[in-house]
Amino acid sequence: MSAPPPPRPQPSPAASPAPAIALEGITRRFGPLIANQDVSLNLAPGEVHGLVGENGAGKTTLMRVLCGLLPPDSGTIRIDGRPARFRNPAEAMRAGLGMVHQHFLLVDRMTVAENVVLGREPHAALGGFRRADAERDVAALAERVRLPVRVSAPVAALSVGEQQRVEILKALYHGARVLVLDEPTAVLTPQEVDELFAVLRELRDRGTSLVLITHKLAEVKALADRITVMRAGRHVGGGPAAELSTERLAELMVGRSVPPLGARADRAPGPPLLEVADLSVRDARGLEAVRGIHFDVRAGEIVGIAGVEGNGQQELIEAIAGLTPTARGRLTLAGRPLSGRSAREHTRAGLAHIPGDRLRRGMVADMTLAENMALGRQREPALGRGPFLGPGTLTAFARPLLERFDVRPPEPGRLGRQLSGGNQQKLVVARELSRGAPVVLAAHPTRGVDLGAVAAIHARLLAERDAGRAVLLLSSELSEILALSDRILVMYEGRIVHETTPAATDERTLGLFMAGRGNGGGS
Amino acid sequence: MKRRLLLGSAPFIAVALALGAGAVFILAIGESPLELYGIMARECFGRGYGIGQTLFKATPLILTGLAVAIGFRTGVFNIGAEGQMVLGGFAAAMAGLLPLPGPLRLAAALLAAALAGGAWGALPGLLKARFGAHEVINTMMLNFVAYALVAWMGHSVFEHATVRTATLPESAWLPRLGAFFPALHGSPANLSLLLALLAALGLHLLLFRTRLGYELRVVGSNPAAGEYGGIAPGRAQALALAISGAAAGLAGIAFVLGYKHYFELGFSAGAGFLGIAVALVGRNHPFGVVVAALFFGALSYGGLVVNQRVPKELVDALQGLVILFAIATQQVMERLARRLA
Numbered sequence A: 001m002s003a004p005p006p007p008r009p010q011p012s013p014a015a016s017p018a019p020a021i022a023l024e025g026i027t028r029r030f031g032p033l034i035a036n037q038d039v040s041l042n043l044a045p046g047e048v049h050g051l052v053g054e055n056g057a058g059k060t061t062l063m064r065v066l067c068g069l070l071p072p073d074s075g076t077i078r079i080d081g082r083p084a085r086f087r088n089p090a091e092a093m094r095a096g097l098g099m100v101h102q103h104f105l106l107v108d109r110m111t112v113a114e115n116v117v118l119g120r121e122p123h124a125a126l127g128g129f130r131r132a133d134a135e136r137d138v139a140a141l142a143e144r145v146r147l148p149v150r151v152s153a154p155v156a157a158l159s160v161g162e163q164q165r166v167e168i169l170k171a172l173y174h175g176a177r178v179l180v181l182d183e184p185t186a187v188l189t190p191q192e193v194d195e196l197f198a199v200l201r202e203l204r205d206r207g208t209s210l211v212l213i214t215h216k217l218a219e220v221k222a223l224a225d226r227i228t229v230m231r232a233g234r235h236v237g238g239g240p241a242a243e244l245s246t247e248r249l250a251e252l253m254v255g256r257s258v259p260p261l262g263a264r265a266d267r268a269p270g271p272p273l274l275e276v277a278d279l280s281v282r283d284a285r286g287l288e289a290v291r292g293i294h295f296d297v298r299a300g301e302i303v304g305i306a307g308v309e310g311n312g313q314q315e316l317i318e319a320i321a322g323l324t325p326t327a328r329g330r331l332t333l334a335g336r337p338l339s340g341r342s343a344r345e346h347t348r349a350g351l352a353h354i355p356g357d358r359l360r361r362g363m364v365a366d367m368t369l370a371e372n373m374a375l376g377r378q379r380e381p382a383l384g385r386g387p388f389l390g391p392g393t394l395t396a397f398a399r400p401l402l403e404r405f406d407v408r409p410p411e412p413g414r415l416g417r418q419l420s421g422g423n424q425q426k427l428v429v430a431r432e433l434s435r436g437a438p439v440v441l442a443a444h445p446t447r448g449v450d451l452g453a454v455a456a457i458h459a460r461l462l463a464e465r466d467a468g469r470a471v472l473l474l475s476s477e478l479s480e481i482l483a484l485s486d487r488i489l490v491m492y493e494g495r496i497v498h499e500t501t502p503a504a505t506d507e508r509t510l511g512l513f514m515a516g517r518g519n520g521g522g523s
Numbered sequence B: 001m002k003r004r005l006l007l008g009s010a011p012f013i014a015v016a017l018a019l020g021a022g023a024v025f026i027l028a029i030g031e032s033p034l035e036l037y038g039i040m041a042r043e044c045f046g047r048g049y050g051i052g053q054t055l056f057k058a059t060p061l062i063l064t065g066l067a068v069a070i071g072f073r074t075g076v077f078n079i080g081a082e083g084q085m086v087l088g089g090f091a092a093a094m095a096g097l098l099p100l101p102g103p104l105r106l107a108a109a110l111l112a113a114a115l116a117g118g119a120w121g122a123l124p125g126l127l128k129a130r131f132g133a134h135e136v137i138n139t140m141m142l143n144f145v146a147y148a149l150v151a152w153m154g155h156s157v158f159e160h161a162t163v164r165t166a167t168l169p170e171s172a173w174l175p176r177l178g179a180f181f182p183a184l185h186g187s188p189a190n191l192s193l194l195l196a197l198l199a200a201l202g203l204h205l206l207l208f209r210t211r212l213g214y215e216l217r218v219v220g221s222n223p224a225a226g227e228y229g230g231i232a233p234g235r236a237q238a239l240a241l242a243i244s245g246a247a248a249g250l251a252g253i254a255f256v257l258g259y260k261h262y263f264e265l266g267f268s269a270g271a272g273f274l275g276i277a278v279a280l281v282g283r284n285h286p287f288g289v290v291v292a293a294l295f296f297g298a299l300s301y302g303g304l305v306v307n308q309r310v311p312k313e314l315v316d317a318l319q320g321l322v323i324l325f326a327i328a329t330q331q332v333m334e335r336l337a338r339r340l341a
Helices: A059-066 A089-094 A112-117 A131-145 A160-173 A190-205 A217-223 A246-254 A313-320 A343-350 A358-362 A369-373 A391-404 A421-433 A451-466 A478-484 A507-514 B002-029 B033-045 B048-073 B081-096 B102-131 B135-154 B192-209 B211-221 B223-228 B233-250 B271-281 B286-305 B313-340
Strands: A021-030 A033-043 A048-052 A074-079 A082-084 A097-100 A178-182 A209-214 A226-231 A234-240 A272-282 A288-298 A301-306 A326-333 A336-338 A351-354 A439-443 A470-474 A487-492 A495-500
Touching (some): A021 A059, A033 A059, A048 A059, A059 A074, A059 A097, A059 A178, A059 A209, A112 A131, A131 A190, A190 A209, A190 A217, A217 A246, A226 A246, A246 A451, A288 A301, A301 A451, A301 A478, A301 A507, A313 A439, A313 A470, A336 A343, A343 A351, A351 A421, A358 A421, A358 B223, A369 A391, A369 A421, A439 A451, A451 A478, A470 A478, A478 A507, A487 A507, B002 B271, B002 B313, B033 B048, B033 B286, B048 B211, B048 B233, B048 B271, B048 B286, B081 B102, B081 B135, B081 B271, B102 B233, B192 B286, B211 B233, B223 B233, B271 B313, B286 B313
Parallel strands (some): A048 A226, A178 A209, A301 A470, A301 A487
Antiparallel strands (some): A021 A074, A272 A326, A326 A336
């Protein structure tokens, strides 16, 4: 029964040089929407190419066309000068094209090695899966490209940064010599971003071509050799990264010059509107995620909470919002105690909540924009008479809000899922900031939102502050925390380990406190 | 708009495909499908009596279909409409036999049907809200409990050596439709149809025109967002199951108060289970449910009409085919709609 060892794939990213890729005149429509119109893009071997643009500009569509996930309506893809036509991702993969999606496509319960080899598993004569071989191959590949991973750990046990490394390994294992990364830093901490960039530089030096899809200009400036800017489905500019300033890129992306954040009026904060005393919260597993926290947020002030994701910030916000029961401690809103038992009670007491995960909490993808605008406000008397809630009233209520907050398209009858991520976020912000609640919880208020909209949302939050409201801001973007906050709290392992003001600190210092090394960590 | 049109056309395409596939069966038996379908259509829709039969068969299906649909809309799967219907029918008969003055008797019987079914639906709802017990298991198991409960309670009330109650006094009867529309004369269609249509309208208003209905739909689509929006998902689902059970309970009256005027074991004939198919083909929309129920009603009467020439299993096969194709076309249309969107 000794079967001869079957030939195994020999993944070696640097074995042959990355091909030159040319996209010529790609057009792709979705119904009436033109996602890509006559877009061309060249990718030289071993180049890092930044593909930037606002959400909905067509970046991802273009790359999905390149990687065989979408057929173009017209246009040609050339690999090393020869036209190529991919009917599915497997064919593109065979040509050496790999994509790391924004939302990882990993099987949580399977190990790292199993995920990496999925679709091209080393197997025995009778089709049995050779786990040991898979683990050895993956470990060898990881060693070669310097991407440290725990090959036998289940994916569910990995951090987001590690999962991303698994995705990259998976593409390399399948022979990718051109790697497309879609918003790779959206879910990473500053430290993880540094690690990722080190990995990407390493890959580039070994001859892999990279396409970096992003709307964060600092990143693309840091890494890319050349940049292509897209807006509204078209190629609007680009060139060598060294010749394009961040301001110029922003202007190309947005189509006009982006005003810098207006100067903040200094104003003395008023009385505390949100008081948190000795608060402890358990997470889903029953572990103490928030451990005896004290702070308050006063009228006319923005308090920013910085921290590496998973240090209790999410639980803290959910507890204040009434979505997670508190284990201990007191919550007081404008002098009135909150029970911590129901979101409805907290909302009624005067709380607006922009949730961190809009698709899970903040909206219902299968309902219309008008219906989504009423979420959490469905009992407000203005929305209907007595027990009734008519579609007419909902539409009339939603339309001006959609327009005022620039949700595109501002059509109340559309489904939530038909909006881009940034516009979904604008809808949630519109709904919550139009409540006029004295206390605003804003968790990742600009996550996945394009530049123009970020500025608008920031301005709204500052306007809330200037109107005498208390804003608690949670963000993984330190620049956002620094730009908006009057005071900054750093959370680490469920406690507040540092309190400071933007004037007295910088990203580096905050990063050290976030990593739990605040006081001994030099600098 | 285009999306709605696409998705709305799915059930009709499914029916056409099912009839096409059924034609193959009929051909295999050596009969002419066109002729048989023609007979069925003529008998079900072309004559007053046949229309009456179709309406009568459709009445309980509208109600059980609505029952399943409101569950789905709130994110719970009520497989217990059968048991709720049986219990509702039994309760209606018991209340109808109470010594009450005339009009009160009918009102009491209707109320009893809704309450008994509603309680039987609320029970798994509360178990889910309180303990997280899955409603699919509990509603299904409660079907058997309902059968057994009725058989056991029936012991003391059934007529000697039968499995039926005494005939209800006339004041508890729902009049036949033939009394208002002479064309329907002789058919068992009765006023419970009007009740079923009102229930569909009521459910439509509840779901799409009230704050409560909005909350139910939010929970059905995204429970986490419901919680965020100040809605307790468990409570919403328990309430939906109670309403669902009440609708299924009322499904029992078409037979008990409107046709035979007594309760008999086995009267439901699977209408509760067929409600799942009705909701599915009706796309969980109250008006869609009415149309789907009429179709399934016609199918079951049409099967009786032609059962001299084809085995009665043909109707079962057609039912199954419609369900299969409904699921398949639904998926295809979803994809098409997404591609066009």
